[in-house]
Amino acid sequence: MSPRLARWLVNGALFGGAAVAVLPLLWMLSVSFMAPGAASSLPPPLLPAHPTLGNYRELFAHAGMGRYVLNSLFISSAIALFALVCNLMAGYAFAKLRFAGRERLFQALIGALVVPAQVAMLPLFLLLKYAGLVNSYAGVIVPGMATIFGIYLVREYARSVPDELLEAARIDGAGEWRIFVQIVLPLLKPVMVTLTVFTFLAAWNDFMWPLIVLTGQEHYTLPLALASLAREHSEDTELMMAGSVVTVLPVLLLFLALQRHYLQGLLLGSVKG
Amino acid sequence: MNRSRTAWLFLAPALLVLGVFFVLPVIGALGLSLTDYDLYALADIRNLRFVGLHNYWGLLQRPLFWSALGNTFYFVAIGVPLSIGASLGAALLLNSPLARLKPFYRTALFAPVVTTVVAVAVIWRYLFNTKYGLVNYGLAELGLHPVDWLGDPHWAMPTIIAFAVWKNFGYNMIILLAGLQAIPPELYEAARIDGASAPRQFWHITLPMLKPTMLLVMVLTVAGYFQLFAEPYVMTEGGPLQSTVSVLYLMYDDGFKWWNMGVASAVAFLLFGVILAITIGLLRLARRGEPA
Amino acid sequence: MRWRCRPAAVARLGAALLLVGALASVAACRSRQDDRNTLVFWAMGREGEAVAQLIPAFEREHPDIHVDVQELPWKAAHQKLLTAIAGNTTPDVAQLGNTWIAELRALHALEPLQPYVDHSSVVQPADYFAGIWATNRIDGTLYGIPWYVDTRLLFYRKDLLKAAGFEAPPRDWAEWSRQMAALQAHAAPDHYAILLPTNEFEQLLSLALQQDEPLLRDGGRYGNFESAGFKQALGFYVDIFKRHEAPLLANTEVPNPWTEFGRDVYAFYFSGPWNIGEFRHRLAPSQQAEWATAPLPGPHGPGAGIASGSSLVIFRHSRQKAQAWLLIQYLSRPQVQQQFYRLLGDMPPRRSAWQGDALRNDPAVQAFRDQLERVKPTPAVPEWERIVTEMQLVAAQAAHGELTVDQAAAEMDRRADAILEKRRWMLDHAHGARR
Secondary structure (H helix, E strand, C coil), X not given: CCHHHXXXXXXXXXXXXHHHHHHHHHHHHHHHCCCCCCCCCCCCCCCCCCCCCHHHHHHHHCCCHHHHHHHHHHHHHHHHHHXXXXXXXXXXXXXXXXXXXXXXXXXXXXXXXXXXXXXXXXXXXXXXXXHCXXXXXXXXXXXXXXXXXXXHHHHHHHXXXXXHHHHHHHHCCCCHHHHHHHHHHHHCXXXXXXXXXXXXXXXXXXXXXXXXXXXXXHHCCHHHHHHHHHHHCCCCHHHHHHHHHHHHHHHHHHHHHCHHHHHHHHHHHHHCC | CHHHHHHHHHHHHHHHHHHHHHHHHXXXXXXXXXXXXXXXXXXCHHHCCECCCHHHHHHHCCHHHHHHHHHHHHHHHHHHHHHHHHHHHHHHHHHCCCCCCHHHHXXXXXXXXXXXXXXXXXXXXXXXXCCCCHHHHHHHHXXXXXXXXXXXXXXXXXXXXXXXXXXXXXXHHHHHHHHHHCCCHHHHHHHHHCCCCHHHHHHHHHXXXXXXXXXXXXXXXXXXXXXXXXXXXXXXXXXXXXXXXXHHHHHHHHHHHCCCHHHHHHHHHHHHHHHHHHHHHHHHHHHHHCCC | CCCCCCHHHHHHHHXXXXXXXXXXXXXXXXXXXXXXXXXXXXXXXXXXXXXCCCHHHHHHHCCCCEEEEEEECHHHHHHHHHHHHHCCCCCCXXXXXXXHHHHHHHCCCECCCHHHHHCCCCCCHHHECHHHHHCCEECCEECCEEEEEECCEEEEEXXXXXHCCCCCCCCEHHHHHHHHHHHHHHXXXXXXXXXXXXXXXXXXHHHHHCCCCCCEECCCCEECCCCHHHHHHHHHHHHHHHCCCCCCCCHXXXXXXXXXXXXXXXXXXXXXXXXXXXXXXXXXHHHHHHEEEECCEECCEECCEECEEEEEEEECCCCCHHHHHHHHHHHHCXXXXXXXXXXXXXXXXXXXXXXXXXXXXXXXXXXXXXXXCCEECCCCCCCHHHHHHHHHHHHHHHHCCCCCHXXXXXXXXXXXXXXXXXXXXXHHCCXXXXX
16 A cells, blocks of 8 residues: 555545534524424425524523523532542542552442442432432532542542642641642642543533433533424424533533643543543 | 541542432332332322232233333344444554544544534434435435335334434544554564554454453443343334334333333343343353463 | 643633523523422424414413413424323323323323312313313323314215215215216226325224224223124225225325325325315315215214224322313313414313304315214223224235235224233232222
């Protein structure tokens, strides 16, 4: 094979793959600007003949999309914030603080990763029912406030914090909490960003648990609202695509802005396994 | 002594959350699966009865459970190899010294991963629409018959598999790419001097060196794919003819539609058992291959 | 792995999170404040959209009440209702499929409505079709007010029937069988006398309700599918498939029954009232004179039909039952029901509402009017929905020839008895649902 042909093949395949990956998203964007009914014609149009913002207006004015956007933002931010605090503290403890049974406890946590989250969902629902948290923001947020994956991520990263630094501070008489806040946290900044992005995206995209625990639409997150719309308005292609754009665009932009942190987290969380 | 107490204080919030909202419910699920918790028990807890293994026994005799398990296995058996194959292909391309614009392609190929399942499943529903979908339009242009992708029981699951591969392959691509980049270039250098062809290099260097990463990717993907739920919920609602009812879909229906929480918990535990058995099997298989 | 991070990224992220959290909590608080005089009304699917247009007039009459209409997709509605009951987050008023009432009553979720009806000048029980009203009474207590009704009957092609030598639609099973046989003899290949989707239970259920025997026996303790009457209905149903007068297709495999009906693929279509609108909308103007509706034929003369539809209920945990009742009364007014019919084509449950011009002058709905006088309720047990689902799965097997009628009836009883096991235990123990 001539080098030129090989180069052509490799780049051609990459282009083709990228096209398959991205075209559905571009198609979504394009259809969301079409007039109602325009997408359901033959041949299927690729670009809007008369671009309009009508679908978005309809979504926000009549379908209550603004509320769902706020719900999603609030729930995902709260989960990201709480999970950040809990996981940072626990991950740091596993990495740097000595206590009896540390390794065994950590192994147990890693082992628990095998249990699918759905196993816990039914009793969790009953638990929240008796706690009065069904159909509340708290019902979605509270179970996500700590994750094994997050603890693992922080522990992996925090192990690179030099022990001498901590010992020196202890000799200077600093308390453990002050050491954590003033010395450790600044060093953990990169993993903090990674963890926040990870948890935020996961919470934003989560579907099954919010579907179970949220009953009234006043608390719906975007995926729930979209699934609900899709069951009743499946014939309104353009409206559904606008809804998809509103749901997908924030996370895509967040990912594009903080891509490096996200991918690093993905690798840190998996390479060692 | 004091330091140990500090450690536990640092651990307390996370362990409390995990204990109360994960460990406790999992134990609860085991207990629940041994009862007939249902509508009547929901109304009045005195209507709850201990039924031993009756829920499990009943499930094993229920055709819908077996077909849900069969559908899920179908999804995993076809979806996982395709998904990992696509990831590996994309990773190899991105790792090729001939490739240009690598960061751009990497981002583009990864984009579907961060999107919301529900939203992109909705997109696919329209792309694969029988009448106005772009896919069937493309087929017609090629002179092929249109396919009722999501309405035909034979095609619905393949369509969902294609969707899952598209949505997920980017994740493993990143992991495999890192694995590829970690292979020392000297190995290829030596092989080239020995006159080994590109396919031979792939077979004798790339694949063996990638094996630990592949194993990890496989375990993660299999466990993830067994948890199929949102895709059929949005794209087919389990139909047509229950051909896309997955195990978790069954659990959801039994638990939250018919409110047979006892049975649904048993479904969840059987699924857990299956995932655990397959994970252990994969790890064993990998270990056995090791000394050779 | 290398980790580099601009501190600015952290700060920006943190600030964004805080801002968003604050915004959302403000939004959440504001909505909670005006809960006091807000009536939450859950309505399903298209009904939810249509009823929203009737609410402004109600709110003008009652300026102190704000109605928050929440739409639930039909397919998710059952699950959402049960979850809401489990979590004590029920609305004040809701639309309920009338086969769900028994289930929700078993959960002690519904408010008995007889006292309200006794003092109402608007809701007149005698004005309602008796079969529909009966579906709202569980063990003698009234839990719902019928909102709209739905029954299944025959849509047919007049021209095809005429070509086969018949001037009028059938009135009993014998005549119906003769017509289907004649139609099938005239039919082109892959054309059929009738469309009976194998995954819809309403058709077989309608035939079964035309029999004298109840579908469950001993107070809903056991299935009664092995009764002579049910077997006769099942035999009639299965024979249609055996003689290839109906295709063995589920409705998911018939993407567009309306066009196919227009293309002579089916001469009869056993279905519900919403299809009136579909046929008017989808068939060419030239074909509009060729289709009509007919009441169901019974074994010996005009037959019974199923009494389905939706009711309006008040939840026991509502703190605004009086206001909720005002809304139900408003939606039950004959003129409001006529408005509702014009919006959606949902048929009113009370005879006086049928006096309106839109309904009186429409020949296609007259067959429904006639049929509604002869609708019968299904057994009022919470398990009914599951039993009837299983019934149809078995019936489809029989239609495919995998089971004989006797075997199928026995299998239905076996499944029903298994589903009813808990109910039997409940009825036989003191602390049951009937404390």
